[in-house]
Amino acid sequence: MFPDPFVLAVFETLFPEGITRYAVGGLFVGLGTAVIYAATAIAPGASSFLESTLTYVSDRARFQQYRASRDWRIVFTIGIVLGAAVYAVIWQGAVWTTDVQWWRLLAGGILVGVGTRIGKGCTSGHGVCGVGSRSKTSIIGVVAFLSVAIATAQVVLALGVSP
């Protein structure tokens, strides 16, 4: 008999909010990547924007490899902000702000900036484009950052820091 009550209970434990919004969101993220790839052969990642934009204010050698892509990476990032704003205006209504403490945003942000650039990619570069390309490097990268992130979040939770 389906749905089996036990399977249903496990599903509700693992996915208390269901999976629809997550799957629909993921399809749109993938579609955005696919549209750019189909038209340009570019596999866009979100974290290269950090270094490409730094070329406007810094002459450091490391950042210059991203100089040629800095204009479209800004357009891509503006698109991400506006696309999220479209969702918010239609379905969210009011402005939403996080309860995560300022020091976690700042310290976490710095580590994300260092780590994604040393590690050759982030959740979109490795996670979406790299895994989509069946790249061994990206799959190893995803396993590395995902497992460390889960462990870190568990420590944060155990220390009684909320949310």
Place this chain on the structure above:
Amino acid sequence: MAGLTTDGGRHPLFMPVILVGGLLFGFGLAASQMARPEVVLDFLQLVDLGLLFVMFGAAAVSGLAFAVLPQLRERAPLTGDTYERRLKSFDRNVLIGGAIFGVGWGISGVCPGSGYASLGIGNWPILLAIAGMFIGAYLQGVWRELTN
């Protein structure tokens, strides 16, 4: 990756397509609620595993594009570049950087794409995280020059 055509310029549709791709991408991040750090933290604290469907759903769709497009045609219409998979060389930096990124992600619930999208849903405190990402990206640039 610069997206230039063979004569060194940009196709007139290049930037519009990048913008449309970004719009879809950001809309998806907001619709999945991944733009909210709290939802990401719920995932990392194993309260709600739904975020797996965002990353792997997106990877499945982009993976289809990465697999099918090279079969259909050799070069992309707007850049003339050949379709290639996103392959990066493996070295220990992938693990070191991944671990540092993981600590930051686990502390804050913010990654680059979801951080930009978070700004779009009105979450202005996320500017601190984005500022942090720029500081971090700058610091690794300095660090690389010192170690090379």
